[in-house]
Amino acid sequence: MADEVVLLDFWPSMFGMRVKVALALKGIKYEYKQKNLRDKSPLLLEMNPIHKNIPVLIHNGKPISESLIIVEYIDEVWNEKSPLLPTDPYQKSQAKFWADYVDKKVQPNGRKIWASKGDDHEMAKKEFLEGLKVLEGELGEKPYFGGEKIGFLDVAFIPFYAWFYTYEKCGNFSIEEECPKIVSWAKKCLEMESVSQSLSDSEKIYEFVLTRLATA
Amino acid sequence: MADEVVLLDFWPSMFGMRVKVALALKGIKYEYKQKNLRDKSPLLLEMNPIHKNIPVLIHNGKPISESLIIVEYIDEVWNEKSPLLPTDPYQKSQAKFWADYVDKKVQPNGRKIWASKGDDHEMAKKEFLEGLKVLEGELGEKPYFGGEKIGFLDVAFIPFYAWFYTYEKCGNFSIEEECPKIVSWAKKCLEMESVSQSLSDSEKIYEFVLTRLATA
Numbered sequence: 503m504a505d506e507v508v509l510l511d512f513w514p515s516m517f518g519m520r521v522k523v524a525l526a527l528k529g530i531k532y533e534y535k536q537k538n539l540r541d542k543s544p545l546l547l548e549m550n551p552i553h554k555n556i557p558v559l560i561h562n563g564k565p566i567s568e569s570l571i572i573v574e575y576i577d578e579v580w581n582e583k584s585p586l587l588p589t590d591p592y593q594k595s596q597a598k599f600w601a602d603y604v605d606k607k608v609q610p611n612g613r614k615i616w617a618s619k620g621d622d623h624e625m626a627k628k629e630f631l632e633g634l635k636v637l638e639g640e641l642g643e644k645p646y647f648g649g650e651k652i653g654f655l656d657v658a659f660i661p662f663y664a665w666f667y668t669y670e671k672c673g674n675f676s677i678e679e680e681c682p683k684i685v686s687w688a689k690k691c692l693e694m695e696s697v698s699q700s701l702s703d704s705e706k707i708y709e710f711v712l713t714r715l716a717t718a
Numbered sequence: 719m720a721d722e723v724v725l726l727d728f729w730p731s732m733f734g735m736r737v738k739v740a741l742a743l744k745g746i747k748y749e750y751k752q753k754n755l756r757d758k759s760p761l762l763l764e765m766n767p768i769h770k771n772i773p774v775l776i777h778n779g780k781p782i783s784e785s786l787i788i789v790e791y792i793d794e795v796w797n798e799k800s801p802l803l804p805t806d807p808y809q810k811s812q813a814k815f816w817a818d819y820v821d822k823k824v825q826p827n828g829r830k831i832w833a834s835k836g837d838d839h840e841m842a843k844k845e846f847l848e849g850l851k852v853l854e855g856e857l858g859e860k861p862y863f864g865g866e867k868i869g870f871l872d873v874a875f876i877p878f879y880a881w882f883y884t885y886e887k888c889g890n891f892s893i894e895e896e897c898p899k900i901v902s903w904a905k906k907c908l909e910m911e912s913v914s915q916s917l918s919d920s921e922k923i924y925e926f927v928l929t930r931l932a933t934a
Contacts, residue, residue, distance in 0.1 A: 566811045567815065568818055571814050571818065591795050592777070595790070598790075599787055
């Protein structure tokens with residue numbers, strides 16, 4: 503029986519983009535279902551009754567949610583092509599540590615850059631760039647966070663590149679000036695079709711954010 | 719070469735208790751180093767420079783932090799005794815989903831029960847008990863969250879039982895009245911020495927919280 507794979511997503515989500523990148527790297531065909539987060543569909547509520555959010559991967563009828571858990575699931579189930587997590591337990595723990603760091607430091611501060619004002623906005627800019635610099639240190643001279651090949655942390659972090667334009671416009675700074683190696687790394691990732699075709703357009707994300715701020 | 723295992727911990731931490739339970743279930747001997755979180759030691763800053771918090775497991779000189787990542791590491795490295803995560807990728811994803819749920823819903827609301835007042839306190843009580851009820855539904859009629867044996871989610875959640883007394887005293891409610899199955903499950907877990915000897919004393923945790931509130 504062929505695998506039936508469905509992704510419930512909302513196009514600007516960096517978490518959804520993680521899943522798209524992972525599926526593309528593995529060469530998995532899937533049905534893409536765009537969800538409207540302000541008007542949650544019965545399918546989304548059925549498949550993710552606990553958090554009621556996207557992304558949700560539905561594999562042969564069984565739902566998995568939380569983006570890093572989904573990427574790990576994809577990596578385990580389709581483990582022959584493009585392995586993402588190292589097999590060594592220590593290396594694996596470090597990849598997971600840094601992906602968790604992205605969720606704890608990059609995502610919330612990035613959001614506050616566009617969603618907050620005044621001191622909160624300034625603090626978020628500072629902490630966002632500090633977080634990127636820590637990641638730049640972790641990248642070091644490696645081509646990818648995963649080493650010679652794209653890996654789990656690359657997949658977890660690259661979707662934020664699609665948001666860099668929004669962070670820069672709303673924060674009035676240049677990420678390339680602050681973290682040139684991160685930007686080089688991102689451009690290198692984007693040379694892969696699996697990545698470039700999975701990321702949403704940066705300018706459309708910025709328009710989405712402006713519309714959202716205007717209608718908040 | 720024998721494994722050298724060191725745990726940096728602070729005794730009231732539910733996250734540290736997770737690691738203690740996992741090491742005990744696996745029968746791993748380790749050196750326990752108590753850390754003072756208000757006066758961070760050079761060793762802690764060296765071993766966890768990013769988050770500067772406990773628990774940190776140091777295995778043959780290499781540090782691992784973030785409690786769920788540590789428990790998973792322990793499960794992978796010492797995989798012969800007491801396997802915690804299922805081998806089936808879907809079952810594994812679900813155990814991780816629920817452990818993540820504990821981190822997102824139980825821990826922050828539990829903390830707000832003792833650390834906040836007024837509306838925040840009332841909201842936290844409500845959401846804390848709702849979270850426990852969701853977990854009670856997930857437990858269902860199984861003896862453990864892991865099924866017939868203690869598993870990853872059991873290890874992730876059982877340390878909170880040591881905090882139930884504090885939540886109840888500060889929140890003026892009875893968890894046993896609200897979630898009798900959760901309390902039965904916890905008592906069943908405590909029948910195992912690996913669990914009972916790894917959890918800190920409930921009344922001492924409450925005293926710790928009172929002292930902390932008084933000196934805040």
